[in-house]
Amino acid sequence: MKNKFRMLQQKIIQLSHGETWETAVKEWSPDQITYAENHCLCTQVIWENCAIRNDANGNRAIVGNECIKRFLGVDFEPVFRGIRRVRSDVAASFGDAAIAHAAEKRWLDDWEQTFYWDTMRKRVLSDRQLRSRIAINEKILAKFTEPTPQPTHVEDTPFDWPFRRTANMKPTRTPWRR
Ligand SMILES: [Zn+2]
Incomplete structure (x- = not known):
């Protein structure tokens, strides 16, 4: 809206x-x-x-x-689609976008990445491959369900547009720091 x-x-x-x-x-x-x-x-x-x-x-x-x-201008929908899929079936594949995201965040080691890309589109996995995929899926899901960083508090202001920030509108800083 x-x-x-x-x-x-x-x-x-x-x-x-x-x-x-x-x-x-x-x-x-x-x-x-x-x-x-x-x-x-x-x-x-x-x-x-x-x-x-x-x-x-x-x-x-x-x-x-x-x-x-x-x-x-960034679209995370393909990543969220992967998360939704694995949340409903932990043996499913996360898909390209979520795995690329996990790799970029360095959540996976080299072996895990290679394994995941190699088996991404396989419909039938061996028991051993399936166990590996599930273990990696659980690891990634745990990352995605980590606490959301605390947002900086900002007052609700009366609706007014065009809007310009004024000097007395300083947000209060949160103690949360990474
Ligand atoms: Zn919104």
Whole structure:
């Protein structure tokens, strides 16, 4: 919904160094994908979380898959599709996107990666291969269900657009640090 996304834009600007949407957007990058009940900055209730981080000031926020697509132009839907599949069947394959994500995050060692790519599309696995796949799946699922980074608190502001951040709108810093 249009107004909801504007709410997200206002909050992002408040959490950013830049004072306009165009400058604020450039400060943010995806940080972590997690699975837990949360609210997107647009107020939508979400289970599939994209934690994002502001590279200029260290602020953090949580947005949903739809909003991050629109906001940062990255699509995590194929990753979430893999998570959904393995959550309903631990012997299923995570698929390319989720495994690439896991590899990028260095959750898998070389052997695990090679094994997973080699057996990704096999319909029938030996008992031993199946045990390996399940062990790797459980390892990755545990990573995706790690706690979501604590978002930086930002006040709800009355709806007003175009929105510019003003000096008295400093967000309160959270003690959480990585
Ligand atoms: Zn949203």
